[in-house]
Amino acid sequence: MRGEIHGRLLDALPPLVTLPAEVWDCPLTPLLAEEIVRDEPGQEVVLDRLLDLLLISALRVWFSRPEAAAPAWYRALADPVVGRALRLLQDDPAHPWTVAALAVKAGVSRAALARRFRDLVGEPPMSYLTGWRLALAADRLRDTDLTLDAIARHVGYGSAFALSTAFKRVYGVSPQEHRAGRGGHGGHEGPGGDGGYGGRP
Secondary structure, three states, rough: OHHHHHHHHHHHOOOOOOOOOOOOOOOOHHHHHHHHOOOOOOHHHHHHHHHHHHHHOOOOOOOOOOOOOOOOOHOOOOOOOOHHHHHHHHOOOOOOHHHHHHHHHHHOHHHHHHHHHHHHHHOOOHHHHHHHHHHHHHHHHHHHOHHHHHOOOOOOHHHHHHHHHHHHHHHHHHHHHHHOOOOOOOOOOOOOOOOOOOOOO
């Protein structure tokens, strides 16, 4: 669970996270314990899925604690207006979003959304969207064999050239260099400074 998207969530965690049993009584733990001792077909797949769910559950509990420094975008997901806008951007990054279109979907005025989004997330909606698109592109460059044109279309850029220009401006290397392992953005920080274009847990 690494890469640009997941890194922005994991980088907000301390080196060691401790969740006492009294604050995290996860029903998945007994299932995991049972599956570990089974020697049946599909065990590895089941364990992978259970571990994913266990991690997500643990992150939710940790970030709900007062001592946790949850990223601004994560906290903003709980807001009925900004959370709706964030999910729209994350779920459909290729859509030609505007602040006005997001405001209609969120049920508020353009000015109200822009102000509330910046206050809670720490950057404007379109800045967040740019970072989210580029983070998705960075991960797809590393994790898939898709062409740059295909990745550009998937993340909302009209051409490979447009994606390359934006990518190099933010990451300091070309998409091709990033794919080859010469990326220069290992700190997982985006335009918003708060790891702003992190993905959902």
